[in-house]
Amino acid sequence: MEKSKQDSFAGEDLDALKRRADIVGNFGWSVVSGVTAIVLREKGETALNNVWRALMTAEQSHRFVEALEKLGIRNDPPAVTAAKYHYFSNTIGGLRLQYMAESPKKVWIRYLPPWGTFPGISALAVPSSVRRTILSTWHPRNGELLGCPRLGWVATKFVAEGHQYDEGYFMEYDHDLRPEERFRVEHVAHTPEFDPATAPQLDPQVWPEARIVKGGANYASDYVTHVIEAIVAQFGIHAASQMVSSAMKLLAVQFTPALKAQTGTTGNSVAAIAETFATIVGAFKNTVHVKALDNDRVELVFDSFKPFPFLDAPAMRNAVFDFFEMSVRTLNGHVRIERRNQPDGTEHWTLTDTHAWLW
Known part of the structure; x- marks a missing residue:
């Protein structure tokens, strides 16, 4: 048979x-x-950071601009667009996020644990530098890709450094930022509360449940491809x-x-x-x-x-x-x-x- x-x-x-x-x-x-x-x-902390930096860059180049139309967010203010992109795309990919718009120019996002990339107790073995690499590779470049040199990313909390979630905000400043100014770390003890009622929603006509499920599968599949490409590029x-x-x-x-x-x-x-x-x-x-x-x-x-x-x-x-x-x-x-x-x-x-x- x-x-x-x-x-x-x-x-x-x-x-x-x-x-x-x-x-x-x-x-x-x-x-x-x-x-x-x-x-x-096998290769150590520096090599792992280099792999994640390459992986984030590949994913961003592959996904970000193309997804703006699909998600219906291209015409939002830059800080809103950037935050919505991460909120929607990662939620589709199976992560849990929160979104808090303080203003059209300042929008927070949180990545709630547990980490999908390092499940269970494996998260305890990951150097804290890796999470800083991940959150400083993609997010600060969003302004460049959106054509808004005033947009920056500020990281405020890291799970690997003792906080309850990874967190930060996109900020559209009143002046252009130099490349080194697009990312900074600023510990903020008290930050906005998430209100599910005000969280953005995907258009259910454009994004029925089946499309979201397929999107999550594609998300995982793409990461497999790109992580292997990253280690081949780095190590041969x-x-x-x-x-x-x-x-x-x-x-x-x-x-x-x-x-x-x-x-x-x-x-x-x-x-x-x-x-x-x-x-x-x-x-x-x-x-x-x-x-x-x-x-x-x-x-x-x-x-x-x-x-x-x-x-x-x-x-x-x-x-x-x-x-x-x-x-x-x-x-x-x-x-x-x-x-x-x-x-x-x-x-x-x-x-x-x-x-x-x-x-």
Whole structure:
């Protein structure tokens, strides 16, 4: 029997879309967190800051200006536009934010914990400098991209430095700012209270729930692509592939049970494992064909492996596959997984029940 995991996407209802987006979000953000954690472990604090700086720059270049029309905020005052962009885009991406407009020229935003990028206790291991890097890379450049040299960003609180949330405000001054004046840190103990009734809302006709859910999945997927691009640019394909490999193996050991539960598959047979993997890979809108070769062997075939870049490099392709190879070991010690690439660019994974303990 052969079937494709892409077949159901064309007509998926909202519940199915939410389930798929949850898999994308959980797996995608785990990859981002895992890769950046390995950068910290292997290369240190300065390297991690450089990766996040490059990652934020890439995301901003990819998203910011294009999104202004989509979000319906292009014609707002610059401080309002900048704050609304971060409020809307990050909320769509699954983060929790608050928005407080003190005036058309001074607008606050807060990023409420827990961090999506470093879930659980991992947040305690992240140097405080990283959050300063993240909030000083994107936000101060918004004025430049909006054509408003008077717009600056002031950071007022950081979770990593003992505050209850990350916070700051966009301020449109009455004079042009030099590049070094666009960002500053100013600790403010008492700041405006959030009122949900006055928070901006997306137009529900333009942004129905399904579009928001899809936007959140795209958000996580894009970050996977860009974090790997950032480490390849900084360290080269060989070192980057080694770090991705380390991250993928550890992620598989830590998160395979939870991720498998999300897919809805039961049991650890060859067929169940193949279905689990097809659901994960297919969640990113890759077309995956599942084919039972016999009672003990199942094959997965696909010709795209979004959101992972640099797959023309064998080392990177092997590194990504390491997640699935390690997942098999955690699920069933009798099952072997093998991969091969065909000249037409398709990837073939064969899972075999050897009926013998392999490890």
